Amino acid sequence: MRRFLRLGCLALGALAVARSSPAQEIGRSWQDFNPDISIIIDGFFHYDDSDEGLGHVLSEVAGFGHVHAGEEHHHHGPEAGFNLNHLELALSGEIDPAFKGRAIVGVTPEGAELEEAVIETTSLPGGVGMKFGKFFSDFGRINPQHSHEWDFTDAPLVNLLMFGAHGVNDIGAQVSWLVPTRSYLLLGAEAFQGDNEATFPYIGGEPLPELGGPRMGVGWVKWAPDIGERHGLQLGASYGFGARQEAHDGDADGTLDHWLDGGARFWGLDLVYKLDRPAAYGRGDLLFQCEFIRRDMDVEVVRHDPNPALVGKHKVDAQDGYYMQLVYGFAPRWRVGLRWEEVGLTNRTDLPDGSVEDNDPSRRLSLMCDFSNSEFSRLRFGVTRGEYATDAGVQDVWSVAVQLQVSLGTHGAHKF
Amino acid sequence: MLRPTIRILVTAVALLSVGQAAAALNVVTTTTDLASITREIGGNRLSVDSLQDGTRDPHFLQAKPSYIMLARRADLWIRIGMELEIGYEPVIIDSSRNARIRPGRPGHLDVSERVLRLDVPSAKVDRSMGDVHPQGNPHYWLDPLNGRIIAETICERLRELDPPGAEAYDAGLAAFKRKLDTAMFGEGAVAALGGDELWELSRSGALDAALESRGIVSGGWCALLGPHRGACVASHHRSWNYLLGRFGLVLAAELEPKPGIPPSSRHLAEVVETVRARGVKAIMVEPFYPPKAAGFVAERTGARVVVAANATGGDEAATDYVAMLDSCVRRLAAALGGGGQ
Numbered sequence: 079m080r081r082f083l084r085l086g087c088l089a090l091g092a093l094a095v096a097r098s099s100p101a102q103e104i105g106r107s108w109q110d111f112n113p114d115i116s117i118i119i120d121g122f123f124h125y126d127d128s129d130e131g132l133g134h135v136l137s138e139v140a141g142f143g144h145v146h147a148g149e150e151h152h153h154h155g156p157e158a159g160f161n162l163n164h165l166e167l168a169l170s171g172e173i174d175p176a177f178k179g180r181a182i183v184g185v186t187p188e189g190a191e192l193e194e195a196v197i198e199t200t201s202l203p204g205g206v207g208m209k210f211g212k213f214f215s216d217f218g219r220i221n222p223q224h225s226h227e228w229d230f231t232d233a234p235l236v237n238l239l240m241f242g243a244h245g246v247n248d249i250g251a252q253v254s255w256l257v258p259t260r261s262y263l264l265l266g267a268e269a270f271q272g273d274n275e276a277t278f279p280y281i282g283g284e285p286l287p288e289l290g291g292p293r294m295g296v297g298w299v300k301w302a303p304d305i306g307e308r309h310g311l312q313l314g315a316s317y318g319f320g321a322r323q324e325a326h327d328g329d330a331d332g333t334l335d336h337w338l339d340g341g342a343r344f345w346g347l348d349l350v351y352k353l354d355r356p357a358a359y360g361r362g363d364l365l366f367q368c369e370f371i372r373r374d375m376d377v378e379v380v381r382h383d384p385n386p387a388l389v390g391k392h393k394v395d396a397q398d399g400y401y402m403q404l405v406y407g408f409a410p411r412w413r414v415g416l417r418w419e420e421v422g423l424t425n426r427t428d429l430p431d432g433s434v435e436d437n438d439p440s441r442r443l444s445l446m447c448d449f450s451n452s453e454f455s456r457l458r459f460g461v462t463r464g465e466y467a468t469d470a471g472v473q474d475v476w477s478v479a480v481q482l483q484v485s486l487g488t489h490g491a492h493k494f
Numbered sequence: 495m496l497r498p499t500i501r502i503l504v505t506a507v508a509l510l511s512v513g514q515a516a517a518a519l520n521v522v523t524t525t526t527d528l529a530s531i532t533r534e535i536g537g538n539r540l541s542v543d544s545l546q547d548g549t550r551d552p553h554f555l556q557a558k559p560s561y562i563m564l565a566r567r568a569d570l571w572i573r574i575g576m577e578l579e580i581g582y583e584p585v586i587i588d589s590s591r592n593a594r595i596r597p598g599r600p601g602h603l604d605v606s607e608r609v610l611r612l613d614v615p616s617a618k619v620d621r622s623m624g625d626v627h628p629q630g631n632p633h634y635w636l637d638p639l640n641g642r643i644i645a646e647t648i649c650e651r652l653r654e655l656d657p658p659g660a661e662a663y664d665a666g667l668a669a670f671k672r673k674l675d676t677a678m679f680g681e682g683a684v685a686a687l688g689g690d691e692l693w694e695l696s697r698s699g700a701l702d703a704a705l706e707s708r709g710i711v712s713g714g715w716c717a718l719l720g721p722h723r724g725a726c727v728a729s730h731h732r733s734w735n736y737l738l739g740r741f742g743l744v745l746a747a748e749l750e751p752k753p754g755i756p757p758s759s760r761h762l763a764e765v766v767e768t769v770r771a772r773g774v775k776a777i778m779v780e781p782f783y784p785p786k787a788a789g790f791v792a793e794r795t796g797a798r799v800v801v802a803a804n805a806t807g808g809d810e811a812a813t814d815y816v817a818m819l820d821s822c823v824r825r826l827a828a829a830l831g832g833g834g835q
Contacts, residue, residue, distance in 0.1 A: 201593035202593075256562070262563050302558075312559055354550070356781070491583070494558055
C-alpha cells in the first residue's frame, strides 16, 4: 500500500511540474498518458448527547449485532470532536482500447486501505460490460456510492447496519447488460468472494466448514423510463445471497464456544427522482430518493460447547429497513435536505433453543443544509434525532455534525 | 376491437423502423447549437439528438439514463470540448457501452480543434481562479465565424463516416454558410465579395475599410453592431466575449467575481463603479442566471439588461443557431441604441 501511495505522490509531483510549464497543449500531451488523479478530503466535527457515543449506540442496535468472530471489537461510528472520514486518493484512466481501470485508496490517520481496484471493459459489443477487481456492488443507490457522494453527513441506518460501514465491497466480478430497449434497462450479476462483516461473514476453519469462493452473489436491475426533459426517474430492484458463518463467545470468558454455519439473503427496492430546473447554480433542483432492504438469515449450530444438544438447531433472522430523503436547492449553491428512516420494522430472531426475540424498530430523522462554494468544496451542517432500540432499552440521541468536503484534481463525473 | 389496435401497432412499429432505417447516421450532440448546425448540413440523412435543451447552464447536466440510451444508439458523438462537458460526458459515454463514440474513435468528434479560442491561459491556472478552462474559454460557438468553422469540421466527419452522402453534406454546408454569411454581412456584401473573402477580412480586421473602398454597404449583424464598435458591455458570465469581440465590442465587466462563482454584493459594487467609469450601456445575461445581480447594477447605472439565450432553444426566438445569434445581436443593438431596430 505504501508503495502505491508513493507512486501516487510521484505522479502528483510530475503533474505539478508539468502544470507549471507555460507551453500549453504540447507540454500537456505527454501527460495525457498519466492517469487522472484526484484527492477527496472529507472531515467533520461531531457532537452527540449519548453516554458512550453514537458509534457505540449504533453497534448495539437490537437485531443488528455484528459478528466479529473473536476479533477485537471496534465500531466505525463518529467520535465526539474532530473526525477525518478519510482521504480518498483515486487514480483512473484508459488502459488500452479494451479496458479502463481505476484504483481508489482510502487513507486514514491509522493507515491506508484499498477501497476499489477495478478493471472495466469499454468496448464489448451488444451493450455488455464486465468488471473485475475489488469494487462496491452496484445494487441499490447508496451501496455503489463513495461517502463523498452522500447527500447527508452519514449513510442511511439500513445500509450501515446491514452491510457495515464499507457496504458490500468485495473482490469479485460483474457482468451487466444494457438492454437495447427504448428506455434505460440495465441488468447486472455479480459474484464476490463473500466477506461482508455484517450479513455475509465468512470465518472458515474448525469447526466451521471451509468454503471456497465465490461465496456471495448479487443480481440487480435498474430501469429508467423517460419522463421528460427536466425529470429523471430510476427504479431498481436487487437480490443477494451468500454464505454466513458465526462464532460466538456465549459466556464471555474469552474463548469461543459455539459456531453456526448457513446462509443469508437480501432483497431491495430503490427509487430516485431528480428534477433539474434551468436556474443556474443548482437553484430549484430537487432530489428524492428512497430504498428498502430486507434480509433473511438462517444458520445452523455446528458445535455448541455449553449445550451440545443445540447442534443441528437453527437460528433464523429477519430484519428490514428503509429510508427516504428529499434534497432541495433553495438558493444558488445552497441545498437543504430531510431524511426519515426506520430499521427493524420486521426484526425477529428465532434462537436455536426455541426462544424468539422480537426486537423493536429504531428510527431517525435527519436535517441537513449544505453550501457548495464551488463544484470542488462543500460545507454541510447536519442535525439528527435518533431513537435507537438497543438491548438496554430505547436510547434517544441528538447529534450534530459540521462537515467539510473538498476535491482536488481530476475527479471522474458522477453517475445519475 | 383488438384487430384495429394491432394493425395500428404494426403500422407504428413499421413506421418507426422505417424512420430509423432512413437515417444514414444517428448523431448525438452535447449542445443544441451543434445539433442545429448538424441538421442543416445533414438534413434528412441524419437523425440528430442533443443532450442539452438549450435552457440550462451548459457546464452542468445530470447524466440521466435517457442520455445514456441516446449515446448507446449513436454512430457519431459531437461535443464542444475544451472541458465544457467534463462533468457529464465521460459517465454517459462509459455507461452507454458504445465503443464507436469513445474519444479518439471516428465516431467521436470534438469541434473545438480548429476554432478561434479566447482566454487561453498563458500561465499556470488553478481552481482558485474559479471555473477556468486550461484550454481556453469554451463558449466559442457564440462567435459566428466559429459557427462556420464548426460546420466545416462536422461536414468533413460526416463525409468520412457516410461517403454516399458526401454530396448532400456539401450542399447542406454550402446552404448553411450562405445563410450565416447573409445574416452576418447582408446580401449585398455576400453577393459582391463572397462569404469566404468577407470572413477573411473580418478576421484580419480589415472588413470596414475593404467594404468602404468598394462602396459596398454592409447589412445584417455588421450593420446593426458596426456603429457600436468599441462600446463597452458587461456580462453575467464570461461567455459573451466571443460574440462581442467579433463586432469589435469590449467586455468591460463580469458580474461573476470569478467564472462560475455567483455574484457577491462586494463584487457588484465594484462592477457598478466599472460600469459607470467606462460607460457600459448593456449587461448581457443568459436566461438561466438569476436576474437580480444584473438588475442591481442596471438600477444604479442606467445600463440596460439584455437577456439573451446563448444556445439554440434557450428562448422562443432561438429556433436555430443562426436565429439564436440573430436574436442576441438584435437585442444587444437595441440596448446600445441608435442602430438597433
